[in-house]
Amino acid sequence: MPEDRTEQPHIVTCTAPVNIAVIKYWGKRNEDIILPINSSLSVTLHQDQLKTTTTVATSRSFQEDRIWLNGKEEDITHPRLQSCLREIRRLARKRRNDGDSGVDSASLSHKVHICSVNNFPTAAGLASSAAGFACLVYSLARVFGVEGELSGIARQGSGSACRSMYGGFVQWIMGNKEDGKDSLAQQVEPETHWPELRILVLVASAERKPVGSTSGMQTSVKTSCLLKHRAESVVPGRMVEMTEAIRKKDFAAFAELTMKDSNQFHATCLDTYPPIFYLNHVSQQIISLVHRYNKHYGETRVSSFYSDIMGEISGHWTLFIYTYFFIKGLPVNCASLSEELKQGIGLEPMPKGINYIISTKAGPGPRVVEDPTQHLLLSDGFPKKTM
Incomplete structure (x- = not known):
């Protein structure tokens, strides 16, 4: 009818x-x-x-x-x-x-x-x-x-x-x-x-993940010993520390906790049997670049972590972007890179790496x-x- x-x-x-x-x-x-x-x-x-x-x-x-x-x-x-x-x-x-x-x-x-x-x-x-x-x-x-x-x-x-x-x-x-x-x-x-906080979403791929979150979680719960340790012994303390870092707007603590938790998440995925791989080559390059950048300045200026929607980098200060013409969203102040900085962080082009970048911040519900x-x-x- x-x-x-x-x-x-x-x-x-x-x-x-x-x-x-x-x-x-x-x-x-x-x-x-x-x-x-x-x-x-x-x-x-x-x-x-x-x-x-x-x-x-x-x-x-x-x-x-x-x-x-x-x-x-x-x-x-x-x-x-x-x-x-x-x-x-x-x-x-x-x-x-x-x-x-x-x-x-x-x-x-x-x-x-x-x-x-x-x-x-x-x-x-x-x-x-x-x-x-x-x-x-x-x-x-x-x-x-x-x-x-x-x-x-x-x-x-x-x-x-x-x-x-x-x-x-x-x-x-x-x-x-x-x-x-x-x-x-x-x-x-x-x-x-925290109005100063900026998030740069680096879209490396919009394709379906090789292992979906639902099935990946089920396999991890069944097979990963690290997951049980993480849930019972690590996360409770990190929740307290992260809440404190946010309330104090302590970016160094916020960034380090974020990166450590992301690392442990991927370690849990590797501890799953069979192992789950969510980081691709581009993601690994970005993570390495972030750590070299922070090391060059002697302080944590940028954080990197993985999302189940897409990969992203979150920075309290504006992250240098040499592919600035791919940026969408909030404006980013693009600075020229000195030879010292290029050499210090080992900056190399990433062909076929990042499709585009979304610049954003914390927002309403x-x-x-x-x-x-x-x-x-x-x-x-x-x-x-x-x-």
């Missing part, structure tokens, strides 16, 4: 940010509701450079729930998608039953149309995107009139999505309860706390887009043809 497009649906559009973990999350103790084996901490990147945009529409004329991602219709029955939809609808029904007049009783039975686009590489689809699930949950909550703590729901879509529910510097507390009610994200400091012209769905609740 064809869908009736005559009724005007209720439409909401929101955006949500990417986050980059500086204390890594790797490994689950519960796969179904995504409970981690250790806490983690991240920086939320600014949405002016990196974000997901999601439009959600509800209407009694819709025959079924549907979702479009980056212009292509996807399977709405994906278990993690269904978990987020189910939880938001459950909370909306609870609010209605509690007598909340802000919840439209009729809309609770309506199907939804969801359209989402990312302005960053997403070779593995929505399931790989923390920003995607954070935006989905935030948008659904606005449509169904759900308020309050949402990071626990976002977590059930993608673990690190819970951290994208807040801006600035965010920790994901692993929690101890089996139902996951205490496994939530909390803001450590807002995005305004999810927000509503008030301009109706920015909706990804037309007034009938279906995607724009230009997508």
Whole structure:
């Protein structure tokens, strides 16, 4: 039976940010509701450079729930998608039953149309995107009139999505309860706390990772002795140290902790059987360059670490960039390099290395887009043809 497009649906559009973990999350103790084996901490990147945009529409004329991602219709029955939809609808029904007049009783039975686009590489689809699930949950909550703590729901879509529910510097507390009610994200400091901090995202490849995060974590939990040691004996102390470094805006401590944790993450991947390799040759060159640069100046000016979306370098001072014409985002002051510096760090060109660079900073959490012209769905609740 064809869908009736005559009724005007209720439409909401929101955006949500990417986050980059500086204390890594790797490994689950519960796969179904995504409970981690250790806490983690991240920086939320600014949405002016990196974000997901999601439009959600509800209407009694819709025959079924549907979702479009980056212009292509996807399977709405994906278990993690269904978990987020189910939880938001459950909370909306609870609010209605509690007598909340802000919840439209009729809309609770309506199907939804969801359209989402990312302005960053997403070779593995929505399931790989923390920003995607954070935006989905935030948008659904606005449509169904759900308020309050949402990071626990976002977590059930993608673990690190819970951290994208807040801006600035965010920790994901692993929690101890089996139902996951205490496994939530909390803001450590807002995005305004450290305005000097800059993040340079060096995009070496936008291709799908050779081993997905979900399967990689499962294998590591089963086979890596180092992972168990890391979760129980290393991360708890690092979470305290990293929080202190952020609050004091101590870049040297922040950078060293970030790099050490990244190193241990990759060591855990190598300790997995069979081993997992996430660093490519370009990533290794960048890491080596960062350490040579810091050694040349006798202090930690730049940090390097790996992200499961892409590789990046984070610097308190502007990192010298000799490929400045590839930079997108915030302006970067490009300085000429002295021969002494070139020789001191052994600077060499990296052909076919970095595709482009995104310059950004810490930014806010999810927000509503008030301009109706920015909706990804037309007034009938279906995607724009230009997508």
